[in-house]
Each structure stands twice: as structure tokens, then as C-alpha cells.
Amino acid sequence: MTDIAIIGGGAAGAAVFGELLRCNPPCTIHWIVNQCSPGRGVAYSTLDERHLLNVRAAGMGLFLDHSDDFLRHASEELGHVRGSDFLPRRLFGDFVQAQIAALVQSASQQGQSFKVHKAAAVSIKATPQSGYLIALADGRIIEAGNVVLALGALPPRALRSVSNEALASDAYKLDPWTLDQQQKSPRRVVVIGTGLTAVDTLLSASTRWPSADLVAVSRHGLLPFVHPEQPMAPYPFQDDLNKGLLDSGGIPAMTRLVREAIALHTGDWRGIVDGMRPINARLWQKLTTRQRWQFLRHVRWVWEASRHRVAPASAQAIEQLRDEGRLQIHAARVLRVEGTSPLQVTIRGRVSQLVSTLESDLVIQATGLDTALAYTRHELLAGLLHDGLAVADPLQLGVVAQADGQLINGTGQPQRGLFAIGSLLRGSLWECTAMPEIRKDAHHVATCLSQNFVSVPTVSSGDSGANG
Ligand SMILES: Cc1cc2nc3c(=O)[nH]c(=O)nc-3n(C[C@H](O)[C@H](O)[C@H](O)COP(=O)(O)OP(=O)(O)OC[C@H]3O[C@@H](n4cnc5c(N)ncnc54)[C@H](O)[C@@H]3O)c2cc1C
Structure with a gap:
């Protein structure tokens, strides 16, 4: 069982699917997209032109090594576009769909093997051969050796205060x-x-x-x-600050360092927050569960408002x-x-x-992302938890996973061939929900799955844990 399945038809699923088509591994690539318009997902399905990207045009893209593609696409539609512009999200959805359509066309011409399934995945069962059987809502079963969960945030849950x-x-x-x-x-x-x-x-x-x-x-x-109209000059001592943050122990020390930098900086404080972006995942990974809890309780609201402008x-x-x-x-x-x-x-x-x-x-x-897996009514994820193929993050930030997105199963071992990307990885990476990170992660997972391409043996290798 060697095929690869990607579940989820949002921009993260599109990025992994597109990267895999470009890598062209010797297997069938299945993209399970439900009934949605593939590639748009929640963020880019809007048709309201007042719904703008909150990342400048130059920072948006689908593939890591094609950084100008979105700008080019936007310029073709709108005329002159600057990299510093905040464009309608609808336009990015169009762009993702156009990118995928072009790749699909060329893959078809080259005889690559892939399938797009317009149904929801309702369950994933591990097989004795260390692969997976994915059941679709329309009754079909897909076999795959590797599965990437690109499911976005969980379906919203009502607040407890609502009768x-x-x-x-x-x-x-x-x-x-x-x-x-x-x-x-x-x-x-x-x-x-x-x-x-x-x-x-x-x-x-x-x-x-x-x-x-x-x-x-x-x-x-x-x-x-609010983002400034124009990009800011970087904070001149960002490298020192980032090093200090990585060496510091815990939330109070980190907040003190950032506050001091903001007080000293003669420029715009937002540049300092943006300059931390490349190390945010590493900072998060250094925190203990208790420190993460402290962050969520005391700092999260101001961090989210400052970071996601x-x-x-x-x-x-x-x-x-x-x-x-x-x-x-x-x-x-x-x-x-x-x-x-x-x-x-x-x-x-x-x-x-x-x-x-x-x-x-x-x-x-409109309370934002729900990642509280333990309470979810998402059938597929609830099934994975039940079967011990996935474990809920202790702070309800998606699944427990390695930094490369591979899930940790109920026995505490990496679950062979089962990966996640995007919001489900909040507990492992924190900084993982926007396109600049998603496209990197998609590139990484697709490259790993293609480069390390090996047929999953037909007898259990015994390394996939009790449920593998
Ligand atoms: C309103 C909003 C605005 C945003 N703006 C920006 C921005 O400007 N720039 C930026 O970089 N990021 C932005 N983001 C972040 C955004 O999360 C990412 O850019 C990206 O869209 C995430 O895509 P995704 O595929 O992970 O999730 P989603 O878009 O949620 O897609 C996941 C898809 O998986 C499907 N799915 C779930 N379960 C199953 C199943 N069992 N079977 C089949 N399919 C399933 C869902 O229906 C959904 O279509 C925004 C997010 C939101 C919500």
C-alpha cells in the first residue's frame, strides 16, 4: 500500500496536493475535498471584496519556491498591484484554484496518477500492513500508506452560555x-x-x-x-532579541525582553513582533505545558491582537x-x-x-479557531482519538504531533504514515495557521513523503504502536 491521501480541500490541502504533483512520486495521490470548491477552504471562499487578506500580497503564495506567483496573478486581474497591498481574500482563492488547475492539467498530460474525491472522509482505520483504509461518506474506501490531515479548524462549538x-x-x-x-x-x-x-x-x-x-x-x-500602510523597517537588534528569547526561561522573562525591546526601539513596535515570527514555533516548543498554559491564560489575547493584525x-x-x-x-x-x-x-x-x-x-x-479536539463532533477526528491513532493536545490545541507534523499515537509513539498540517498542529508549533507557514510545512511534508518513498511492507513492521 503506497498511495498518499490528503484529506481536506482548503488551501493547506491544496498546497500539499500541488507539491506532491510537482514531486511526482511513483504512486497515486488522492485528494479528498468533500463538497467544497477545492483550494478555497474557509478563508478564501468569501466573495465579499471587503474581506481582505491580513498578509501583504508579497507574503502570500501556495508554493515555497514560487514567491511571486500570487503578485503576478493579482496584477493580471487588477492591473498594478504592489507587494505591500492587502488584497481581497477572494482573489487568493482564485489564485489557488488556478495554480491547482494548471498542475492537474499538466499531471494529466504526463500520465501522473491522482484522484480528487468529492466526498468527506468519515473514518481512518489502520491496517495490519501499516497502511490505512479511509472510508468516504459515499461508501468508497481508499487505501493509502501515508495520510495527511489538512482539516483546518474544528467545526465551531456553541459557547456554554447559549441556551x-x-x-x-x-x-x-x-x-x-x-x-x-x-x-x-x-x-x-x-x-x-x-x-x-x-x-x-x-x-x-x-x-x-x-x-x-x-x-x-x-x-x-x-x-x-492594525498593519501599517507600508512595511516597517526591521528592528536593528532583532537577532539579539530572538537569541535572548530562545535562551530565556519562561513567559515572564520572554514578555520582559519584548517589553524592553519595544521601550528601547525608536521605530514601530510591530516590526519587533513580526521579527519574532521565524522563531515563534521554536519558542513555543521550548515551553513546558505549564508555561504554555500561562501564555494562554495571561498573554494570548494581547499576542493574538498584536501578531494577527x-x-x-x-x-x-x-x-x-x-x-x-x-x-x-x-x-x-x-x-x-x-x-x-x-x-x-x-x-x-x-x-x-x-x-x-x-x-x-x-x-x-465569531470567536475564532476551535482546536479543542477532546470535545469535537468531527467524526473523523473523534474516531482517530477513539482508536488511539491520535491524541488530543493537553491544552486543547489540536493533536499531539512531532515538529514535522507526524502524529503521536495513544502509546506515545510516532504514528507511522499519519501527518497533519495547519490548525491541528497548534499545540506542537503554535505558529502554523497562516499561508507563510503552511506553504513551508506543505513543502516539507510533500518532500519527505516523496524522497523517502518506500513501499510500506505488506507485513507489519511492528513499529507502529498498538494501533498501527
Ligand atoms: C477568516 C480567515 C481569514 C484568514 N486570512 C488569512 C490571510 O489573510 N492570510 C493567511 O496567510 N492566512 C489567513 N487565514 C489563515 C488560514 O487558516 C490559512 O491561510 C488557510 O486558509 C488554512 O487552510 P486549511 O486548509 O488549513 O483550512 P480550511 O480552510 O479550514 O480547510 C480545511 C478543509 O477541510 C475540510 N474538511 C474537514 N474535515 C473533512 C473531512 N472529514 N473530509 C474532507 N474534508 C474535510 C473542511 O471542510 C475545509 O474545507 C485566515 C483564516 C480565516 C478563518
Whole structure:
């Protein structure tokens, strides 16, 4: 059993599939994409032109060694485009699809063996021959020696504060990307969350329902920081800072070093945060579970807002909504969401501690990535956990895996031939969810699978653990 299967039709799956087609290993490559438009995934399926990339055009791409391709593609469609621009995400989705279409065409002409399956994968079972049988929702079974999970974030889970009645009503939207199914114009829309997903949700809601009042609620009430219009000069002492961070022991020391650098720096603090990006995964890997927990508890919210910044045009549009009095942002905890339509949203102010109730025709949960595997209703992943082929990260940041993406199984051993990429690796890499990292990781996993290409023996090699 030598074939390779990639499960997931988002940009990460597309990057691995494309890299494998380019490597041309002597096997069949299966890409299992469900019913989606392959290559776009959650981030690049939007057709709203106000949903912008939060990475400059020059930083976006599908393949590691083709850094200018997206810029070229964008220039062909839009005319003059600068590498520093923040372009619509729709355009990047078009680009990914065009790249894959070109590769598929040339692979077909060369007689390469590959298949794209438009069905969900519902289970993966290890075989005695150290391979895998992947069951698809349409009843087909695919055999593969290596499997790459490119599943993105988990399906969103409702906050505990939402009543079953509210959840069952049409007025509570668990998935912010299905807004267009909402027909009636609401008087007030409450968005839970103030991160990047919430920004896009608010922008779409403001266009779609011009007369609706918009309210966004999150514990800190903190919007993401904004990218500067132009790229910043690098921090001159970044190498020293990064070395110091790698040598430091723990979260308080790291935060102190970063604070000191920001205080000393005469330039833009955002350059310092960006300059840490190449070492973020290594920094994370050096932390103990307790230190990671400390980070999540005390630093995460400010780190996420600083590191994952919003495009200037999106920030300006949000500011305008606030200036016009159409958008209010509350730093508050959501205590309860009850009722049917309208919903009653009870919140407690962070500073005032006052409890108040907002009435809303529509409540949209936009709380960002869910990676809490232990609680997931994702059938495939729940099955992998049950069978001991995967283990949930102790801090609920995806799966336990090696730095190269190979999963660790229930016996604590690397699970031969089973890899992940993207959000599922948050617990191992932390910095792994955006295209600059995904394209590197896709290149790495595809190269490894192709270069180390060996037929998986037909008798158990005995190294795949109890479940292998
Ligand atoms: C709103 C938003 C904006 C973003 N903007 C940027 C940006 O500007 N720049 C950037 O670099 N990054 C951005 N990101 C980060 C983004 O996560 C990555 O760029 C990239 O899109 C991740 O792709 P993915 O394939 O890992 O995940 P996804 O896009 O989530 O794709 C995973 C796919 O797998 C499918 N799937 C799940 N389970 C199964 C199954 N059992 N069988 C078959 N298919 C399955 C899902 O349905 C989904 O289609 C953004 C993310 C979001 C959510």
C-alpha cells in the first residue's frame, strides 16, 4: 500500500496536493475535498471584496519556491498591484484554484496518477500492513500508506452560555461564514468576539443590513491591532532579541525582553513582533505545558491582537462604523444567550461589573479557531482519538504531533504514515495557521513523503504502536 491521501480541500490541502504533483512520486495521490470548491477552504471562499487578506500580497503564495506567483496573478486581474497591498481574500482563492488547475492539467498530460474525491472522509482505520483504509461518506474506501490531515479548524462549538432554545432558533448563528442564509433585516446584530473573524463579520453585516445597530462583545473588547500602510523597517537588534528569547526561561522573562525591546526601539513596535515570527514555533516548543498554559491564560489575547493584525482598510471601515454610531464594542463577558427571536444577550461589563441585557434579532458567534479536539463532533477526528491513532493536545490545541507534523499515537509513539498540517498542529508549533507557514510545512511534508518513498511492507513492521 503506497498511495498518499490528503484529506481536506482548503488551501493547506491544496498546497500539499500541488507539491506532491510537482514531486511526482511513483504512486497515486488522492485528494479528498468533500463538497467544497477545492483550494478555497474557509478563508478564501468569501466573495465579499471587503474581506481582505491580513498578509501583504508579497507574503502570500501556495508554493515555497514560487514567491511571486500570487503578485503576478493579482496584477493580471487588477492591473498594478504592489507587494505591500492587502488584497481581497477572494482573489487568493482564485489564485489557488488556478495554480491547482494548471498542475492537474499538466499531471494529466504526463500520465501522473491522482484522484480528487468529492466526498468527506468519515473514518481512518489502520491496517495490519501499516497502511490505512479511509472510508468516504459515499461508501468508497481508499487505501493509502501515508495520510495527511489538512482539516483546518474544528467545526465551531456553541459557547456554554447559549441556551439550547437560542441555539435551535434561526437567530443564533454558530458559523459566521453562513450569513447569507439570513434573509430578514435585523434591528440589532450582536457579534460575539472582536478578533479578525468578528471584523469581517461586522463589515459584511454593515453592508448587508445598513440600518441595523451593530454590537460586538468580547472579554477584553480589544480589536486586532492594525498593519501599517507600508512595511516597517526591521528592528536593528532583532537577532539579539530572538537569541535572548530562545535562551530565556519562561513567559515572564520572554514578555520582559519584548517589553524592553519595544521601550528601547525608536521605530514601530510591530516590526519587533513580526521579527519574532521565524522563531515563534521554536519558542513555543521550548515551553513546558505549564508555561504554555500561562501564555494562554495571561498573554494570548494581547499576542493574538498584536501578531494577527488587520488590514488598514478594514480597520478604517470599522472606525467609520464606530464614528457613525452604528457599532458599539463592549468589553464584557457573555453570561447568557436566551430566548428565540429576539434573543436576550446578558453581559457583565469588564470594568463596571454591571450586568445588562441586550435584545437582538441576530447573534453571530465569531470567536475564532476551535482546536479543542477532546470535545469535537468531527467524526473523523473523534474516531482517530477513539482508536488511539491520535491524541488530543493537553491544552486543547489540536493533536499531539512531532515538529514535522507526524502524529503521536495513544502509546506515545510516532504514528507511522499519519501527518497533519495547519490548525491541528497548534499545540506542537503554535505558529502554523497562516499561508507563510503552511506553504513551508506543505513543502516539507510533500518532500519527505516523496524522497523517502518506500513501499510500506505488506507485513507489519511492528513499529507502529498498538494501533498501527
Ligand atoms: C477568516 C480567515 C481569514 C484568514 N486570512 C488569512 C490571510 O489573510 N492570510 C493567511 O496567510 N492566512 C489567513 N487565514 C489563515 C488560514 O487558516 C490559512 O491561510 C488557510 O486558509 C488554512 O487552510 P486549511 O486548509 O488549513 O483550512 P480550511 O480552510 O479550514 O480547510 C480545511 C478543509 O477541510 C475540510 N474538511 C474537514 N474535515 C473533512 C473531512 N472529514 N473530509 C474532507 N474534508 C474535510 C473542511 O471542510 C475545509 O474545507 C485566515 C483564516 C480565516 C478563518
